[in-house]
Amino acid sequence: MDALKITFKDLTLLSRDRRALVILVAMPMVIIAIVGSSTGRLRANREQSRQGLMIEVADFDNSESSKRLSGFLAGYENVTVRQAEIAADKSESQIEELESERPDGDIDVRLVIEPQFDALMRDLSPSELTSPEQSTREKGLAGIKLALLFNETAADPMMEGLAKMLVKLSLQHAILPIVAEKVPMFRGAANRAKEIPPPWAESETAKQTSTDTGNRVYQFFIPSYTVLFVFFLVNIMGRSFLDERDMGTLRRLRIAPISPTSILIGKTLPFMILSLVQTSILMISGKLLFGMSWGPQPFLLVPIMLCTSAAATSLGLMFSTLAKTESQVSSFGNLILLSSAGISGCLVPRAWMPPLSQKISLFTPHAWALDAYSEVLTKETPDLSVISQSCGVLLLFSTMFFVVGRYRFRRDN
Amino acid sequence: MSALLDVENLVKSYGSLKAVDDLSFSVGAGEAFGLLGPNGAGKSTTMMMICGLLQQDSGQIRLEGKSLNREIPASRQRLGVVPQDLAIYPDLTARENLMFFAGLYQLTGTHRRQKVDEVLEQVGLSARADDLAETFSGGMKRRLNFAAAVMHEPVLLILDEPTVGVDPQSRAHLIECIRSLQKNGTAVIYASHYMEEVQAVCSRAAIVDHGRLLACDAIPALLKQIPFEIELRIGNVALPESLALGSGATVEKDGEETVVRISTANVSTEAALNHEVTDILTMLAKYSIGVRSIRTHEPDLERLFLRLTGHKLRD
Numbered sequence: 001m002d003a004l005k006i007t008f009k010d011l012t013l014l015s016r017d018r019r020a021l022v023i024l025v026a027m028p029m030v031i032i033a034i035v036g037s038s039t040g041r042l043r044a045n046r047e048q049s050r051q052g053l054m055i056e057v058a059d060f061d062n063s064e065s066s067k068r069l070s071g072f073l074a075g076y077e078n079v080t081v082r083q084a085e086i087a088a089d090k091s092e093s094q095i096e097e098l099e100s101e102r103p104d105g106d107i108d109v110r111l112v113i114e115p116q117f118d119a120l121m122r123d124l125s126p127s128e129l130t131s132p133e134q135s136t137r138e139k140g141l142a143g144i145k146l147a148l149l150f151n152e153t154a155a156d157p158m159m160e161g162l163a164k165m166l167v168k169l170s171l172q173h174a175i176l177p178i179v180a181e182k183v184p185m186f187r188g189a190a191n192r193a194k195e196i197p198p199p200w201a202e203s204e205t206a207k208q209t210s211t212d213t214g215n216r217v218y219q220f221f222i223p224s225y226t227v228l229f230v231f232f233l234v235n236i237m238g239r240s241f242l243d244e245r246d247m248g249t250l251r252r253l254r255i256a257p258i259s260p261t262s263i264l265i266g267k268t269l270p271f272m273i274l275s276l277v278q279t280s281i282l283m284i285s286g287k288l289l290f291g292m293s294w295g296p297q298p299f300l301l302v303p304i305m306l307c308t309s310a311a312a313t314s315l316g317l318m319f320s321t322l323a324k325t326e327s328q329v330s331s332f333g334n335l336i337l338l339s340s341a342g343i344s345g346c347l348v349p350r351a352w353m354p355p356l357s358q359k360i361s362l363f364t365p366h367a368w369a370l371d372a373y374s375e376v377l378t379k380e381t382p383d384l385s386v387i388s389q390s391c392g393v394l395l396l397f398s399t400m401f402f403v404v405g406r407y408r409f410r411r412d413n
Numbered sequence: 414m415s416a417l418l419d420v421e422n423l424v425k426s427y428g429s430l431k432a433v434d435d436l437s438f439s440v441g442a443g444e445a446f447g448l449l450g451p452n453g454a455g456k457s458t459t460m461m462m463i464c465g466l467l468q469q470d471s472g473q474i475r476l477e478g479k480s481l482n483r484e485i486p487a488s489r490q491r492l493g494v495v496p497q498d499l500a501i502y503p504d505l506t507a508r509e510n511l512m513f514f515a516g517l518y519q520l521t522g523t524h525r526r527q528k529v530d531e532v533l534e535q536v537g538l539s540a541r542a543d544d545l546a547e548t549f550s551g552g553m554k555r556r557l558n559f560a561a562a563v564m565h566e567p568v569l570l571i572l573d574e575p576t577v578g579v580d581p582q583s584r585a586h587l588i589e590c591i592r593s594l595q596k597n598g599t600a601v602i603y604a605s606h607y608m609e610e611v612q613a614v615c616s617r618a619a620i621v622d623h624g625r626l627l628a629c630d631a632i633p634a635l636l637k638q639i640p641f642e643i644e645l646r647i648g649n650v651a652l653p654e655s656l657a658l659g660s661g662a663t664v665e666k667d668g669e670e671t672v673v674r675i676s677t678a679n680v681s682t683e684a685a686l687n688h689e690v691t692d693i694l695t696m697l698a699k700y701s702i703g704v705r706s707i708r709t710h711e712p713d714l715e716r717l718f719l720r721l722t723g724h725k726l727r728d
Contacts, residue, residue: 255466256517
């Protein structure tokens with residue numbers, strides 16, 4: 001009960017400290033938006049991440065070959081294929097329009113497959129299809145009616161080259177049955193079913209495209225920056241303790257008939273509440289503003305949020321009992337924050353780190369929190385053992401920090 | 414008077430420095446006890462040990478016969494402490510500050526609200542009860558600082574320089590509040606460098622230096638250690654050698670001026686002192702030496718303090 005009195009008092013004081021509230025809530029959102037827009041895309045601008053390629057296919061032929069072409073394209077990793085809406089009459093004007101106007105928005109490349117694509121392919125001679133002479137093949141393929149257009153705002157020579165190569169490879173695979181009909185030696189290859197993807201409309205990618213609005217960039221950024229900013233509490237808590245010490249009220253609390261543990265819990269709880277509010281706001285705004293997905297089992301986020309907040313506030317408590325001056329709070333606080341954020345994978349995905357760095361990162365609570373968030377947010381079926389292990393380690397960190405903080409607090413004087 | 418607080422053979426060292434060295438004193442119920450000493454004498458350390466902020470190396474502190482154990486928070490329930498430095502939340506109102514501290518001392522509900530209102534009235538802050546403490550003057554903050562320590566009606570109130578930096582009105586008001594509490598049975602330990610305040614508030618006092626107790630007694634008894642003096646200033650005049658002063662008088666130079674002092678330290682009785690003064694004045698008149706001023710120096714704690722602790726500057 002004594003702890004709750006201190007908690008209520010600190011919450012009142014925090015509610016009057018607008019600077020701290022801005023740092024804790026507004027700043028993370030601003031930074032997520034800035035970093036997200038510079039490396040990914042804002043929801044309002046471009047839905048999909050630049051980490052992948054979004055190809056719009058306008059299939060005016062709708063033949064087995066054209067569907068196979070789309071299917072092969074969709075089969076490549078990090079390539080998303082979306083079907084363009086085509087009028088029932090498949091008018092020339094619509095073809096011309098799609099072939100003349102560059103794609104915009106979140107579409108990187110548009111592939112227009114004109115009518116008669118399949119028929120023209122079948123009309124090609126075996127030599128035009130398989131000649132070792134490039135000029136002969138090109139002469140034959142020149143008649144194939146395919147058009148490739150690139151997004152003007154996302155103009156990138158590498159992306160264009162990559163898209164052309166993917167279309168070329170997909171085309172080769174798509175026409176394999178036709179080639180096999182004309183050149184028997186290709187029949188073996190054509191019969192290997194695994195090399196022939198299902199027609200586009202039935203592919204998994206096609207099924208997902210219409211519903212998956214998640215943004216992969218923010219799937220990483222929001223949890224990372226949420227964890228990073230939750231640990232920003234270390235600084236704010238340090239300052240709160242320092243203020244209490246400077247105002248002489250910490251001494252008054254210690255003189256009062258309450259235990260040191262109650263004082264510490266009372267001083268920690270407001271920041272735990274604040275941290276949970278901060279995380280909730282970031283998760284909600286992540287979904288609403290940036291299109292982040294909460295994964296298939298969002299309720300699993302709750303224990304992760306609680307354990308992460310517990311670890312962060314306990315670290316803040318320990319730090320508060322160690323830092324004695326404003327400059328110590330600023331310098332050591334920022335050092336702890338930035339170094340642990342860098343080591344843990346808040347700034348750079350852990351998967352990009354060398355193996356040794358990945359192991360070292362596990363000495364930070366941030367890394368365990370990120371692992372747990374990643375499991376819930378990115379896996380189709382989150383592994384409960386991974387989440388419970390991460391939460392367990394976070395609670396261990398929390399206990400360890402609290403015990404050290406309590407020891408320091410009692411020794412203080 | 415039965416002892417409310419017993420401090421026995423208290424010792425506290427910081428490394429090789431003995432901050433408190435075998436200190437013993439007691440404070441009776443409802444008694445106002447002055448604790449005097451120069452900076453670094455061990456007063457604050459002693460008070461911190463009584464409050465439970467510091468653990469003594471050895472010795473006993475008992476309140477109402479029970480040991481004040483730093484590990485048992487409830488043992489501090491009957492203590493009130495007014496720290497030297499302000500210890501209030503500037504971003505809370507006066508009422509919020511007091512409600513919070515009252516809650517820590519287990520005051521609840523209507524009783525808590527009533528006590529807060531009562532104490533606000535007592536320290537003259539009712540009109541500003543709902544203003545943030547940061548908007549208060551120094552004196553108002555001091556009064557709020559005081560109020561926060563007395564809401565739970567402690568049996569022992571420890572005041573560490575409670576009037577530092579306040580205007581005379583606030584000082585007088587605070588001293589009146591302390592006297593009022595004492596009349597209602599609250600014992601007071603009053604540490605201050607303002608000796609006249611200690612003399613005005615306390616019935617007994619202890620003087621400590623270098624962690625040791627130099628004197629501890631009722632204030633009148635302490636003052637008996639200091640002589641009553643009469644000082645005659647006669648200007649820049651050399652006294653004739655034939656002028657025979659009595660044994661109770663001394664002559665000294667204060668710059669250009671000759672000063673004749675007659676002190677109870679050198680005469681046995683008040684009657685002898687009166688006789689001595691009359692004799693000297695008669696003789697000075699006989700030699701046509703005019704007296705420029707006559708001053709009396711009554712015994713006070715400051716003189717006793719300086720006599721016991723010396724004039725050497727302290728850090």
